[in-house]
Amino acid sequence: MIIYIKISFFVSKMSKRSYAILGTGALGGFYGAKLQKAGLDIHFLLKSDYEYVSKSGLVIESKDGDFTLTQVNAYNDIEKMPQCDVVVVALKTTQNHLLPQMLPSLVRDNGVVLVLQNGLGVEEEVAKIVGNVSIIGGLCFLCSNKVAAGHIRHLDYGQITIGGYASSYNPTGITDKMRQIADDLKSAGISIELVEDLLLGRWKKLVWNIPYNGLSVILNARTDELMSYVHTRKLVEQLMYEVAAGSKSCGRIIPDSFIQTMLDYTVKMKPYRTSMKIDYDERRPLEVEAIFGNPLRKAQAADVNLPQISCIYQQLKFLDEKIRV
Amino acid sequence: MIIYIKISFFVSKMSKRSYAILGTGALGGFYGAKLQKAGLDIHFLLKSDYEYVSKSGLVIESKDGDFTLTQVNAYNDIEKMPQCDVVVVALKTTQNHLLPQMLPSLVRDNGVVLVLQNGLGVEEEVAKIVGNVSIIGGLCFLCSNKVAAGHIRHLDYGQITIGGYASSYNPTGITDKMRQIADDLKSAGISIELVEDLLLGRWKKLVWNIPYNGLSVILNARTDELMSYVHTRKLVEQLMYEVAAGSKSCGRIIPDSFIQTMLDYTVKMKPYRTSMKIDYDERRPLEVEAIFGNPLRKAQAADVNLPQISCIYQQLKFLDEKIRV
Numbered sequence: 001m002i003i004y005i006k007i008s009f010f011v012s013k014m015s016k017r018s019y020a021i022l023g024t025g026a027l028g029g030f031y032g033a034k035l036q037k038a039g040l041d042i043h044f045l046l047k048s049d050y051e052y053v054s055k056s057g058l059v060i061e062s063k064d065g066d067f068t069l070t071q072v073n074a075y076n077d078i079e080k081m082p083q084c085d086v087v088v089v090a091l092k093t094t095q096n097h098l099l100p101q102m103l104p105s106l107v108r109d110n111g112v113v114l115v116l117q118n119g120l121g122v123e124e125e126v127a128k129i130v131g132n133v134s135i136i137g138g139l140c141f142l143c144s145n146k147v148a149a150g151h152i153r154h155l156d157y158g159q160i161t162i163g164g165y166a167s168s169y170n171p172t173g174i175t176d177k178m179r180q181i182a183d184d185l186k187s188a189g190i191s192i193e194l195v196e197d198l199l200l201g202r203w204k205k206l207v208w209n210i211p212y213n214g215l216s217v218i219l220n221a222r223t224d225e226l227m228s229y230v231h232t233r234k235l236v237e238q239l240m241y242e243v244a245a246g247s248k249s250c251g252r253i254i255p256d257s258f259i260q261t262m263l264d265y266t267v268k269m270k271p272y273r274t275s276m277k278i279d280y281d282e283r284r285p286l287e288v289e290a291i292f293g294n295p296l297r298k299a300q301a302a303d304v305n306l307p308q309i310s311c312i313y314q315q316l317k318f319l320d321e322k323i324r325v
Numbered sequence: 326m327i328i329y330i331k332i333s334f335f336v337s338k339m340s341k342r343s344y345a346i347l348g349t350g351a352l353g354g355f356y357g358a359k360l361q362k363a364g365l366d367i368h369f370l371l372k373s374d375y376e377y378v379s380k381s382g383l384v385i386e387s388k389d390g391d392f393t394l395t396q397v398n399a400y401n402d403i404e405k406m407p408q409c410d411v412v413v414v415a416l417k418t419t420q421n422h423l424l425p426q427m428l429p430s431l432v433r434d435n436g437v438v439l440v441l442q443n444g445l446g447v448e449e450e451v452a453k454i455v456g457n458v459s460i461i462g463g464l465c466f467l468c469s470n471k472v473a474a475g476h477i478r479h480l481d482y483g484q485i486t487i488g489g490y491a492s493s494y495n496p497t498g499i500t501d502k503m504r505q506i507a508d509d510l511k512s513a514g515i516s517i518e519l520v521e522d523l524l525l526g527r528w529k530k531l532v533w534n535i536p537y538n539g540l541s542v543i544l545n546a547r548t549d550e551l552m553s554y555v556h557t558r559k560l561v562e563q564l565m566y567e568v569a570a571g572s573k574s575c576g577r578i579i580p581d582s583f584i585q586t587m588l589d590y591t592v593k594m595k596p597y598r599t600s601m602k603i604d605y606d607e608r609r610p611l612e613v614e615a616i617f618g619n620p621l622r623k624a625q626a627a628d629v630n631l632p633q634i635s636c637i638y639q640q641l642k643f644l645d646e647k648i649r650v
């Protein structure tokens with residue numbers, strides 16, 4: 001007689017999974033609050049807003065409806081947080097040197113680290129830090145700002161594209177854990193897309209982020225300005241083709257039609273100040289390595305040179321270092 | 326019996342050649358004043374400073390000694406200027422659309438047009454405008470500013486490298502006219518180098534101008550800042566190698582050692598705000614086409630792509646157009 005017991009923290013869709021939100025800002029605060037409102041067990045890590053939020057909770061102004069959470073589980077010390085099923089990394093990538101101190105004690109065995117960050121390569125770093133967990137990457141299309149302590153204003157969009165991470169970014173297909181996380185997010189009213197190949201998804205997001213984030217900072221320009229001048233319009237397109245060349249160097253094909261769609265989409269967008277431009281204007285460190293440095297190094301490892309992205313990268317490194325002098 | 330008469334305005338070194346100076350600014354005003362002081366017959370075209378200079382003359386403050394010319398031949402109308410042996414083009418290249426109205430009536434048959442401008446390709450344009458004249462290009466290494474009407478402050482350097490222009494920039498070697506012009510300039514205390522191949526000389530000057538002029542504007546930086554940050558230091562070098570690739574596409578070889586010399590030279594230089602940065606700060610049109618656009622098109626015509634220079638060019642076009650909105 002064989003007795004077989006499957007132990008899992010993800011037994012059914014209906015189990016109340018616990019989430020740790022690392023970085024309760026415009027992004028982590030918004031998604032975390034939505035999950036708590038949907039009835040999930042959420043634990044927020046805060047820094048500067050800890051005192052305020054632990055007393056007064058979180059206020060979300062949103063185009064989908066405003067709401068307030070008067071009580072939240074707020075922490076300013078990772079040691080005090082309970083182990084969670086899902087740890088959401090919603091810090092800026094410029095804070096990722098903190099992850100080795102945060103993740104191992106926080107995520108349950110067989111749990112999930114959900115990386116909601118820009119750029120490339122962060123899942124690889126997470127995999128080096130934690131062993132017996134699943135890693136899922138999420139690409140957020142979100143316009144949201146923190147307007148005061150514990151007060152987040154959600155302006156537009158909000159959907160998340162998630163994909164599973166396996167060693168060397170081999171495509172995982174759609175896994176059960178992805179479906180379970182997606183169900184939780186959907187139950188909170190968040191629009192979700194599942195993709196079989198996270199690396200392709202990340203390169204596709206870079207098609208937009210590399211030209212617009214980079215040039216908006218360097219040229220002090222909004223998206224509409226970059227698109228209305230013929231030379232920057234052309235440069236944006238050339239940079240997008242270089243991103244596609246970088247993607248191809250990793251064996252991931254981005255079709256020309258996708259580039260055209262991104263260009264058309266941006267022309268139709270409202271004039272937009274990119275997240276990197278906001279960081280620059282606020283004199284916060286720029287996510288240069290995750291968005292530019294890592295893709296360049298990935299391509300370089302395959303002997304593919306991306307000269308215009310390299311030019312933008314070097315210019316941004318200069319600006320990023322100079323504002324911090 | 327054959328009577329052979331050689332008619333020339335350049336009969337001997339001692340003849341007093343007449344010079345027209347188009348553009349009496351920091352550069353044209355400085356060299357023109359030096360030539361007049363040396364006894365040559367000089368005629369200055371002015372715009373905004375015409376009233377002042379025609380009454381009060383020119384004041385030159387110079388590290389080589391100050392001097393004042395109380396009386397100068399000043400004009401604000403090209404029609405009133407006498408025909409001259411040598412027409413010195415000392416306008417910014419952004420004014421070159423005016424040359425077809427200026428040059429034909431002003432330069433004597435068998436005279437010289439001396440182009441003291443930055444960039445590439447201007448001699449070709451001049452050749453299309455005037456027929457029976459020699460065209461000589463001059464590369465000025467000069468730190469000079471106009472500090473008030475008719476008042477020029479010469480800070481450093483001053484040497485001119487001149488080379489003859491022939492159709493398609495075929496090297497002319499050292500011509501008699503080059504020697505005669507050089508003698509006039511030397512008689513005025515101006516250090517002169519003669520080169521056999523003007524196009525090689527112009528590409529070599531671009532090795533400095535393209536990275537430093539371009540990046541100083543885009544990154545709001547002086548030369549010392551560009552050299553003290555590792556990423557811009559590297560980008561400067563990469564841009565220099567692209568200039569050498571552009572030069573090679575025209576059959577002109579710039580050795581690696583020249584690039585190293587330019588880097589070393591700039592590290593040792595006093596912190597310097599480039600001429601293009603000064604133009605940008607003063608909201609004057611930038612010489613983007615002469616310094617960036619023409620070299621790119623020359624290389625493109627030989628099927629050579631210069632992606633990082635192209636990136637800088639497109640960024641500068643955006644900034645140049647935007648400040649004039």
